[in-house]
Amino acid sequence: MGLVYALAGRFTGRGIEYEDLVQAGCMGLIKATDGFDESRGLKFSTYAVPVILGEMRRLFRDGGTVKVSRSLKELSLRALREKDAFSVREGREPTVTELAARLGVSPEDTAQALGAAMPALSLTRSGEDDDGDEIDIAVEAPEAAVTDRLALQQVLGMLPEKDRRLIELRYLRRMTQQAAADRLGMTQVQVSRRERVILANMRRLLTG
Numbered sequence: 001m002g003l004v005y006a007l008a009g010r011f012t013g014r015g016i017e018y019e020d021l022v023q024a025g026c027m028g029l030i031k032a033t034d035g036f037d038e039s040r041g042l043k044f045s046t047y048a049v050p051v052i053l054g055e056m057r058r059l060f061r062d063g064g065t066v067k068v069s070r071s072l073k074e075l076s077l078r079a080l081r082e083k084d085a086f087s088v089r090e091g092r093e094p095t096v097t098e099l100a101a102r103l104g105v106s107p108e109d110t111a112q113a114l115g116a117a118m119p120a121l122s123l124t125r126s127g128e129d130d131d132g133d134e135i136d137i138a139v140e141a142p143e144a145a146v147t148d149r150l151a152l153q154q155v156l157g158m159l160p161e162k163d164r165r166l167i168e169l170r171y172l173r174r175m176t177q178q179a180a181a182d183r184l185g186m187t188q189v190q191v192s193r194r195e196r197v198i199l200a201n202m203r204r205l206l207t208g
Helices: 002-009 018-035 044-062 070-090 096-103 107-117 144-158 161-172 177-184 188-207
Strands: none
Touching: 002 018, 002 044, 018 044, 018 096, 018 107, 044 144, 070 096, 070 107, 096 107, 144 161, 144 188, 161 177, 161 188, 177 188
C-alpha cells in the first residue's frame, strides 16, 4: 500500500481526487499481486509500479472518478462473501484468479469488484475507531524516493542502448558532454542535441 500512496501523490493536483487515485491504485496492486511471477527474477515492487500506474492513468483516459455501477456493487458483495468463505475453508485468502473462477467472471472484473469494496481512506483517522484524532501527513511519503527510482529504471530500460548509455554517462557517471561524446564516438553538439530529445521523452514517459 505504500507504493499506492506514493504513486497517487505523483498525480495530485491534476483534476482527480486523491481517494480515487488510491482506489485505482488498489485495483492495480491486486492485479500485480495475482500476476507476479517470482521466477522471473524481478522484485515485486519493480513489477507492481507500472501496473499500479496503469490503473491510475486509466482514470485520466476515462475522464474522472471511479464509477461504480449497480452490477459492480452486487459483484463486489458476492466477491466479499466468497472471499470470506474461502478464507475460513482454506485457511488463507484466495488469489484473484481463484476467486474469479468461483464467481464465474474474469479476473479483471474480480479485481474491480474487490477494489470497489475497499472503504474510502481517511487522511485524518488514526485507527480503527474514528475518534476524531488527526495525524500528520508527510509532504513526501517515505516510499516516494523508492518509486521514483523504480519508475526511472523502467524508463531507462525502454531506451535504445545508445541513448541509455548516454544518460548513464551524463547523469550517473556525471561526465561532461565532451567526455561522453568522446566515449560514444559523437561530437559534443550531437550529444547536446540528443540529450535534450532523450530527456524530453523520459519526462513524457514518467509523467504519463
